[in-house]
Amino acid sequence: MTLTRPPSTAVSTSVRPSRPKSMAAKLIPWLYLLVPLALLLVFTYLPVANMFWYSLTSWDGIDQEKKFVGLNNYIAIVTRPELFSVFFVGLYYLAGAAVQLVLALYFATLLSFNLKFRNFFKGVIFFPYLINGVAIGFVFLFFFQPGGSLDLTLQFLGLGDLARPWLGDPATANSSLAAVSVWRYLGLNVVLYIGAIQSINPDLFEAADLDGASPWQKFRYIIAPSIKRITGLTAILAISGSLSVFEIPFIMLGGANGTETFVIKTVKMAFANGKVGLASAMAVVLLIIVVVVTLIQRRLIKDDVDVA
Template sequence: MTRTSSSLRRGAAEGDRPRDPARRSRRRPRRPWSQSLTPWLFLLVPLALLATFSYVPIINMVVYSFTDWDGVSPGYTFTGLENYAEILTRPELFKVFVASAYYLGASVVQIVLALYFATVLSFSTRFRNLFKGILFFPYLINGVAIGFVFLYFFQEGGTFDTVLRLFGIGGEHLWLGDPDLVNFSLAGVSVWRYLGLNFVLFLGAIQSIAPELYEAAELDGASRWQQFRFVIAPSLRPIIGLTAILAISGSLSVFEIPYIMTGGAGASETFVIQTIKLAFRFNKTGLASAAAVVLLVIILLVAWAQRRLVPEERVTPS
């Protein structure tokens, strides 16, 4: 028998053997085009709404920023970079960012308090569900309602002055009329309102930590502070970065609380209130659009800088 015939018989015998099912399962079957199209059908409506109410208005805002449109006339004239030149050469338009510094400081206080309450209520505490609801409830209230409530709260001789008199602090104060006090009052309202949002973010992150880490820390004799420092705090870095971005962008774009309570009077005017006045009071929609684009660029730069300074921790596959 020749070597060629034996190899042919061996090949025929191997061909008669059943194929390895594991090798067959490794081959991914081709998905029909209908299955590939199904996810996009579900995303069609959300993407259409997102484009209609987010991206299209942004594009229109950028276009209007290069025009002299007054917001009423059917036509407008392109003016190039004149609106941006006017904004960047008028320092009084950027003085309103001084008021944003008060809200930024209030955001720091807000984050610290939210982190404290989230840490305390993540452990076994009496009535912790009640306290969770109390802390989160202000975030559910409409901003307009909050503005009107605190408008009476800070009224001269009102509720706040009455509470202060119980502690021996007499007199009536212009909490919303004194330029030295108005931004402190408004920033305090923002702390009360948005504390619940940061509290929920921190609480969710803390509760997602594996219980085995707490058990190991307790076996090692770690105190509550040591558990926070070595177990909780390292796990909260992504959430702290998120809240930092929200705090900075929110302090730069504050609008509803100062607009409802003071209308921007008494050194409480913010950049967004100023932009609204340019558009609807002085009919300078083109200039207001340029101001909005500048604010958008500032917020994006701040977010980019924060990402560069505090990069996200990426999980590498083992």
């Protein structure tokens, strides 16, 4: 006996040709985008364009006349040591950012699995990120002052010989300020890493347990490859943040004792010295550096695309 397909009893329907969208329907998406695009244009792109123009002038921020000087401001940034040397202060924060990312990944890996009081520890680590930067600056002024909390703690541990003027000595001032930044922003990176780790398919960890994989092998072959995107994001944030540090060193020392960062120098050049043109050129240089670093990072850390 052969099986034959019965004749179809479905009512055939003709497919109507799609009507061309009217002009109003085409304009609706652009109407929704009109307000955010206008805000983006007015508050982002126009100021950036003005900043480029100001960087080519010797404007003092007050006079209506803006004398065109070409690339003289950019040449001054490269040739004047007092302007170019402040870039090296960012190396302290860059080293601190590297330590911060390692610590964040370590704590995030621990807190992503079964651990007693892990929610409590998550809150403790993330809490500094919620505190106002001004409050943090004043708290750590008392922490680092001679005879302050840090020196008392060292004396209690029998390490009183290590006490020194942490913020008064140029040899330790930048390291101390970088440590404050690490403490403040560690929680943000921990939360980003925890979200990335918890998004990994748990079946991969179960299979690794069945194969007898060690914790290091789980991290190396499962966690690390799966969080490449977040690693790239945190790397961009760390590098751009280390180049544009302002709040902590400005509040605590105002750039004294060799702690003047590139952004602090830019702000002082614009508002204290009245050299808005030169300050704009410094801001443009910083913007270009951040963009170049971001492009390099995108080339070095490429997203793996699985093709089904």
